[in-house]
Every structure is written in structure tokens, then in C-alpha cells.
Amino acid sequence: MVFDISVNCPLFGKYRFEFLSALCANIIAIAHGAGIAWLSPTLLLLQSEDTPLASGALDVNEASWLGSLLCVGGFAGNLGFGFIANRWGRKRALSLIAFPQMCFWIIVTFANDIRFLYAGRVLAGMTGGGCFVTIPLYISDIASKEIRGSLGSILMLAVNCGVLVGYSVGSYLPYTVVPKVTIIFPVVYLCLILFFPETPQFLLLKNNLDGAKASLCFYRNIDPKSSTREVVQRIEKEIDEMRSAMGNTPTKEASFKDFASKDALKGMLRGVGLVGVNIFSGIFLIVNYNATIFKAAGINIAPNDATLIVAVSQIAGTYLSTLIVERFRRKTLLILTTATAGLALTIMGTSTYLSQFYDMSGLSWLPVASLSFMVFAASSGYIPLTFVVMNEVIPRPVRPLVSSVCNAVLNTFAFASLKLLPMLIEYAGLHVVVWICAAMCFLGVLFNAICIPETRGKLI
Template structure:
């Protein structure tokens, strides 16, 4: 149940996460469109069917755009502000869908995917940053988890649109989302933390009042609000209320104990996120369902997997501020690892000629449970935790570095994973993903502090010990 003081926090979070729905739709668009685009008889492009090389570039160029978008957004967020840089992400997203609608050859699609990547890169660094700076400690985890919930909503919608709508109608429908995002996000105030960092005390207080749903009346301001605002001023504001001088970074800002540990945690969680196999193996959904003896069509099987991912992230959102980040990550990592071992064993036995048809349900069950368990923790929580553990002075830079690393790994996985499958087999890749999940769970147990319900100040104090 949303409390009255949390209403505007939820409203703003849902609004800014419309761009996350756009990301999910863009990320899943190739999966639902490639079968048509590579068809010699029915390709919608004037240039004809796409080659395998062209399709691999269309899939992976999104990551190049994401890398550049992450850097640009991370830099601009500390100068222009979180809100306006976030609003800008709607423009390349709109243009990307327009280009798909008018596409005549692969060049249109290359540019479209690059622009979509720009918007996605900005969204993945700015949405967690924006939400973490407007949310109260008690709901910060749940609100932060909505990034992946809404992304999975976009994935599911894209799979469904690809199955039921024509090639040209899909972008005509989805262009509405970034347009709506742009028009609605501009209404909300800038985050109080950024306003404090730029010396705008009155605007910061007004912003915090909005996000705590406290009306300006003749009544006395609640003591809890006063204490929170004074605490934020102490952490992020300047003593005389004037605009702070341009931030100067020193080597010690990155090498001291707290930032060093936060970077280690961030990089480790990104590695777990990418190498759990969820993002890569979703591209092999049709193959796995076919090997299991299922008669479900490729697009319909993708819809089923999209629904499973969405269910998992919804569970994560419900539990993240109750069970805690650490507990969910441990359960998610071990559970996904066990599911991958089962799937890898089935795939290996099938590859060496064992009769596994009576156990075809194992492939579907293990793949589905892997998606569900990964979506409960491994997929959504690294973005939440990363925005919490980074020291405020280097939060934008730290998140930028980690997300650039994530986009790089994602590009390499999408572009070269088929080659690795030829070298070590699908089962070898699956066992590798399982090992990464188990190693990630051990890292979480040993090194990750619980951040549930804690202020940024408390988290920094824990990392300093």
C-alpha cells in the first residue's frame, strides 16, 4: 500500500521509467523481427533479406550506442541536472522508431539501433540516479527495482507486438511511449540532492516537499521532514547556501577505501549480471524449446519467457525492501546456477546422443526457472545497489564507468557468443554461466553489505569499516 507521503515518489518513478519500457521494447525488437527481415520472400526492406552478418550488427550496435550514451549522460548529469538530461533521452528514442518505420535498407536500422542505444545508455544511468535521489530510504529499493520491471514490460510488449502486429505498425505504436515520456517527465522537479549541490536551497526544499508530498501551509513543517532536509544539506549542500564551485576530482576520490570497495562491488555485480547467461540465452529461446520437443512457435515461446522475466522482477520489487538486497541476490544466484546445471546436463546428454525425449520437460523447466530466479535478483538489483554504494561525489562517474563496462561485455557477448558455442558447445557455455552464478553468490555472501533501509551516510560508514 502506497503511503500518502510516498505518492509523488511513486508517480515520478513510474513516469521516468517509461523510458525503461522503451529500452525493453528496443532490446527485444530484433528477436521478434529478424525472422521476417531474413526472409527472402517476405522481407519488408526494399534491399531484400538481411544477411547473418547484418543481423549481428543490428543486434550489437545497440550496445555501442549504449556505451556512448552512458558516457555523455554521466558527464552531463553533474552539469545540467538529472531531470533535463533524462528528458533528452526521449528524442533519440523517438527518432529510432521513426527510422524503423521508414526503413528501406540496413543503414536505416543501423542508425536506428545506435540512437536507441544512446537513449538506453542514458536511461540506465539516469533513472537509478534520479530515483535514488528522490526516494525515501524505506522505499528506495522497491522504486529502484522498477527499472528492470518496466524494462521487462517493454520486452514482453515487444514480443507480443512482433507476434500480432505488422512490421511497420510496431514502430508506429511504440513511438508513442518516448513521446509520452518526454511530455510527462519535464513536469517533475529536479532532484533535491542535485539542487543542493548547486546551492539552490529554496528550490531543493521545494523539491523535497513535493517528493514527500508535504504541502506548503500555515501548519508547522513535520519534524521528520526538517531532520531529513538538514541531513541532506549537511551531506550535499554548502554552508552559506551559495552555488558550490565546480567539482574538482582527485586521485584519492577513487582510491580511498570507500570508493575502492564500491567500485569492486559495482564491477563484480555487473559481471554477475552479464555472465549469469540470462541476457545471452534469451536469444536461444527458440532453439532450447525446439530441442526439448516443444511445438511452441519461436515468437510464442519468446512471449512466455518475457512473461516469466516480468514475473520475477515483480517478485523482486515486492521483496527487495522486506527480504533485503543481499538475501535476494544469494537466493537468485544459487538458484539460477542450479537451474543452469540442470539445463547444461540435459543439453550435454542430448548432444552426445542420449535419448532424452522423455525428459524434454527438464529443458523447459530449468530454462524457465533460471529466467525467473535471475529476474528476482541478479537482473534488477545491481542497478539498485550501484546507485546506493557509490559515494555521492563520484556517483555519476562511478555509475558511468560500471555501465560502460556492462555495455562493453554485452556487445562482446552478442557479437561473439555464437563463435564460442562452436568452440565449446552450448552445454559448455551453460556450465560456464552456472559457475559464474555460484562465484557471484560467494562474492555477495563475503563482500556485499546489506543496504536495505539505510541512508547513503550509513552505507558509506559500513564500507569504511
Template sequence: MAEETAAAAQELMLDENVEPPAGSAPAKTWPQYLAALTVTLSSLSVGTVLSWTSPALMELQDANATSAPFHVTQDEGSWIGSLLAVGSMVGSLPAGRVAQVVGRRPALLGLALPLAASWVVILAAGGAATLYCARLLAGLAVGGISAVAPVYIAEIAHSSVRGTLGSFFQLMITIGVLYTYCVGAAAPYHALAGACLAPVVVFCVAFFFMPETPSHLLTKGRRRDAVRALLRLRGAQYDYRDEIALLQAEVDESSRRKASVRDVLRSPAARRGLLLSLGLMAIQQLSGINAVVFYTSTIFKEAGSSLSPSAAAIVVGVVMAAATLASSLLMDRLGRRALLLLSTAVMAVALAVLGLHIHLALQGIGWLPLVCVCVYIVVFSLGMGPVPWLMMGELFNPEAKSIASAASVFTNYLLVFVITKTFEPMSSALGTAVVYWIYAGLCAAGAVFVFFLVPETKGKTMQQIQEMLATGKTS
């Protein structure tokens, strides 16, 4: 293997007349951090889209709100919120394939167009039907960004910082949520939409100057450009030869295999990777995160909190952002498995206790639901929030990424739609306590899934991860 790597590196230099650097410096990390932060400005925009309904619908459904351009019913508001998930399911399906054909960078820049257009439509909207169109349009972009941005990060990151950088996707979503909650607490309808449009513009300008991923450039036969991109991401004095040769070997192996669904499923590593990615996305949503966050204000109110709904939302946003930031610092220290196991186990306990409090209608301990919700959100943000997105970018070979990432994102947003639309009917039929117990049981099942099936990918190269998947090992 060492001889093949050295030969590939030598062939690269001879074919392209690219000389190795005079010195042999370790890879710099700050260019990778810069690229990851820049690309995740798109996920910050995703966070604004996801959270816009919270302050906006409060205004649109308030008949006394003079700043609202029109008013909507509760049923219309429900569709305004849930149609985003429908658009995201549709947008996720072609996004991976488009990114494979045109590149990760052009695909992400292109997805900014429907995202920006959705905010323009919201600014000009004159009724609920127009908002339906805007939310579907935003969903197309959200689904595409969710499929492509984690892959971009995984392909530009060195294995030593891939966990930290991969967690930026969820971190920036939570920052986008907090940003929207803070602006929405003070700004009227049109000002809020304008504030949400601003991050899209900043992303387009900043990301325009970022490089394409070396892996994608190699798949297109642009090896000189791949070397240049790698040196931009690792530093001009980085000895790129071993890494570029390994990437070239992966690309050459991928080019010998077709990327149809049938061919992907024939590979043991791809099958297991797809199972793991779909499983983690399912656990993330079946944990009930959207239902808990959506009804946080109600829980605060029932617990006797004096916080206003907007203040309660800001508190939740701060907690989520802080916990996700902590996760980014721990990802390459504790590892993915540890954070996932901690997250699912503690979430199960928090939801079980919350359900018990509601079922028994306990008096005198109104602080207990607040503690349960805060603990639940903290541990979700540490593990089940960021890790599924990170591992979606880690688990697949280049030929499987477009299919597998599309399937993973589609599954995620399908379950977002299911959970948000079924929570109230289930609560009415079974009782809110029973619904929380169901979510607790699903979290416990998720912990079992992680313990027996999910491998530890911390510090592993893509090749090592594929070998683990092929053999069924978890460490």
C-alpha cells in the same frame, strides 16, 4: 551531529524564510511511487529497444514476408542487434556528467530526443545501413538512460521504500520487452516501430511535470527549490528539516572534494562502491542472460514444444515481468543480499543441469530444458536483474555518482556486446553444453562475490551506506 543537523535546518529556514509545516506528518509514499513510475517510463522504452530485434528480424530475414520494406542477411541482422550495445557504451560515458551539470530531469528529457529519432529512422529505413545508424542512435539514449534514471530514483526515494522503487527500473524494462513481444506477434514492421515510439512520447509528457531531485538542487545552491521538491515527494505536511539538513551536509562535504577519477579512487568508500557496482554489472551479464534469452525459442523447439517462436517469446516476457514485480515487493523485506545470493546460486544450478541435458542428449525428459530456462529467468529477475541497477544508485556519494554510474553502465553494455557476439563462436568451438557450464561457474563465482563483499543496504541512509563501505562491513 544532532546539533549540527539542527543548526543546518535553522540556517535553512532563516536564509530562505521557509517555515516548517504546522504539523509533523510522516513522509507519504505515493508521490515517490508516482515519480518513480513516471521516470521508469524511460526504461520501458529501453525494453522496447532491447527486444525490437526479436520480432523485427524474424520479418526482415524472411524472404517471403511481404510486409517487410527490405530484407537483411543473418550477418546484417547480428550487427543490427549488437550495435545497440556499442551505442550504449558511448552514450553512458558523458551521461552522468551531463546530469550533474544540467540536472537529472533535463538530462532524461533530452535523452528522449535521440530515442524518438531512432524510431523515426527505423520507420523511414530503406536498408541495413540505415538500421545500423538507428540502432547506434538508440544505443546512445539507452546508455544515458541506464546511467541517469537509477540515480534519479535513488535520490527522490525515502530509505524505507528505496529498494522497491529502485527495482522499478528493471521491472519497467521487462514490461517494455513484453509489450514489444505482444505487439510484434501481430503487427507488421512499420506498425511495430510506431508502437515502440509511443512510450517515448508518453514519457516526455508525463515526466515533464515531475520535480528535480532535492540533492541536485542543493548542489546548485537552490535550497528553496530543494525544499519544495522534497515536499512534493513527501507530502505538504512532512517535517522536512532533518532530511534537508542531512542532504545539505552531504552536499557540502561533496563540494569540498573534486570529482576527478583520481580523487574518487582515493576514497576508500568510493573505491569499494565502484568495485561492487562493476562486479555486480559483470556478474549480471556474465551469467549469460542475453544468450539464454536470445536462444530461448531454440531451446523450446529442441525440447519438443509446440509453441511458435513468438508465443515462446511472450511466455518468457510474462515470466520475467512477473518475477521482477515479485522482486520489487520483496526488495525492502528480504534485502538485496538475500535476493542476490538466491539468484546467483539457483542460476548456477539451472545452467549446470541445462548443460548436462544437452551434453548427454537425454531422451524422454524434453520438459527439463524448459524447466531450467524458466527457473533461470525467474531467479535472474528476482535478484541479478534489478539489484545491480538499484545498488548503482545507492553506493555513491554525489561527487562520485557521475563517474561511477558511467563506468558501471559502460561495463554492463560492453559485456552485453561481448556475450552476444561470442556465444555462437564459443558454442561451435566448445559445444553449447560447455558454454552453459562456463556461465554456471561464473554464477557460482558471483555468489561467492556477493557473500563476502556486497553489503546489505536495505533501510540504510546514504550516510550509513558510505560508513559501511568505508569500514568494509557487509551488514
């Protein structure tokens, strides 16, 4: 059999520019992942006597604020960049989200007081909030339905690659060198994203039919000047399908009646449920306080080394999700991976609890193994699928703003998680927090089974 590169390699086939666009858009997600993970290895330094801050070593309360303020910025980024994407375009919103991230790394370079780092974390969160609103929206606008799930899964793969970068440079490079390395990502991203056109859906919303056709030709890797009649008809058909999905009123702004409709409210509630399971399953807590959690679990290997093991599990799981998301039902993947994550957390919580009363030195590997397996399961299913499915269950006319609201709720949940759970670990024990997260996973299984419809392959 002859290998046809145009079929077997997405970068050389008809989906070429869709993949390239998605990859370039997700460079900023790598930068955001590095910004999230920066805290885990750095926090141990900031809480020690060797802290680089003139304001002194951080206590538990200051550390929890440093973690949770990322979500305050995320809340602002969700609403702000969601509004920009809806009013002035996906491309403009994508371009602007690079600037808060660059400012964050500049602040880290020169900050000598915890208050500057607080401000920097808010800015880093703004980029993250923008990423989780604008990138899924951009992908859902440009992607063919055959690869929409795979392209949507790249977001969390990119974030997790960034997490590995953040853990690695934060663990093994000097504190002042880290921001000089990681600032490269938002700079490169900004230079690349400017070359891609606005999405065809947004141009249709602005009644720019010719621009929408030209944009669709670009993303479908079609030369409009040398296209056959059949190709032209295919473009016309897809444009008509987009207009039909918009209700044949592309220039009409979404009204309060649209937001109050049964479909919009159901989509919002489903989105809130998805992000609730996502956050309270503990995955965001693990990413931010990875080294601290392993230190509390009393493992025998260096906490920063354990964080790298978990980061590799994240990447492996998320890469797997890009391969299976279009092969299996979305709903099935959500249920199976949420249940698996809950089981792994139950095992970790139980082993941590028993270690208080029995000698568990022979099983010191169990917390690392169970947590890594939980992260792998979550990253291969419900974590990336949260953002894919959320954009698929929200009606198109209200999708940008409702998606922003759901992501703002996500950041509210994440703020509560990062602010309260570290103190709960301190006063009630790690096992209590892990069991709470396991219970949320099992509740998530019921929610996904009852409330989430199947969306794979459907026109959105």
C-alpha cells in the same frame, strides 16, 4: 479493522509523488525493453527469405552485429547522459533520453537496408544507457529510505514489461506496424516527465537551498504553505542529512582525489563486479536472442510462443522483487537468486547436451521450464538489485560519474556477450554457452558473499 487508504495504498499515502515520479520516469524503460525485445522475433524474419530488407537476408555475423550494436549506443548513453545528469541535472538528462528512442522507431519504419538498422540499434542503445544511469540516480535522489529499494526495482519491472510488449507486437503484428505502436511510449514519457521538478540533491549541489526544500516538499507530498512546525522541522532535518551525506560541501565539484579515494575505488570495483555477474549470467543474451536460443534447443513449440513464456516469467520475478526487496537483506537476495539461476542453467545445459545423444522428446519442455525458472530467479533478485545496490555502494560525491563508468563497463561486457556468444552457439553448441553462463552465476555467488556489504535501510 478499517482500511486506511493513505497507509495501504502508496498512490494515496505520503509516498504518493515518489511513486508517481518513479512510475513516470520508468515509462522510457518500458520503451527501451520493447526496443531490446524487438530483435528476438524480428531476427527470424530478417534471416529468412521473406526479409523486408532490400539488402537481403542476414547471416550470423550480421545478426550478431545487429544485436551487439545496441551496447555501443549504451556505452555512449552511459557516459553522455551521466555527464548531463551531473552537470545540468537529472531532469534534463531524463528528458533527453526519449529522443534517441523515437529516432530508432522512425528508422525501423523506413529502413530498407541493414546499415540503417545498425544505426537505429545504436540510437536505441543510447536511450538504454541513459535509462540505467539517470533513472537509478533520480530514484536514489528522491526516494525515502523506507521505499528506496522498491522504487529502484521498478526499473527492471518496467524493462521487462517492455520486453513482453516487444515480444508480443514483434511476434503478432506486421513488421511495419510495430514501430508505429511502440513509439507511443517515448512520446507519452516526454510529455509527463516535464511536470516533475529537479531533485533536491542536485539543487543542493548547485547551492539552491530554497529550490531543494521546495523539491523535497513536492516529492514528500507536503504543502509548505500549510505545514505544521513539526513538518517543517522534518524537512529541515532531511535537508541537513542530505548535506551531511554530501560532506557538507554541496557546491564542490568532485575532484580526482575524490575518485582516487579508497571508498570510491571500492565502490567502482563492486559496481563492475555486479554488472559483470549481471551480463555474463546470460540474461541479456536470452532477452535478445530468445527465439534463436529456443530454436537451437530444438523445442516442440513455436520459438516466438516460448519467448512470451519467458517474458511473463521476467515480469513475475521482477514484480516479486518489488515486494521483497525491503523485507529481506539485499546481500541474501543476491546470493540466493544467483545460485538458483546457476542451477537452472546447469540443468538446461545438461539437457541440451544429452539431446545430442539420446531421444529427449519426452522432456522437450525442460529447456523452456529451466530457462523460464532461471529468468524468474534472476529477475526477482540480482538483475534489479544490481542497479539498486550499485548506487548504494558508490559514495555520493562521485556517484553520477562512477555509476556512468560502471554502466559503460556493463555495455562493454554486453557487447562482447551479444557479439561473441551467438557465434559460439553456432560453432560449439548451445550447451557450452549455457554452461559458461552457469559458471558465471556460481562465481557471482562467491563475489556477492565476499565483496558486497549490506545496504538495506542505510542513509546514502
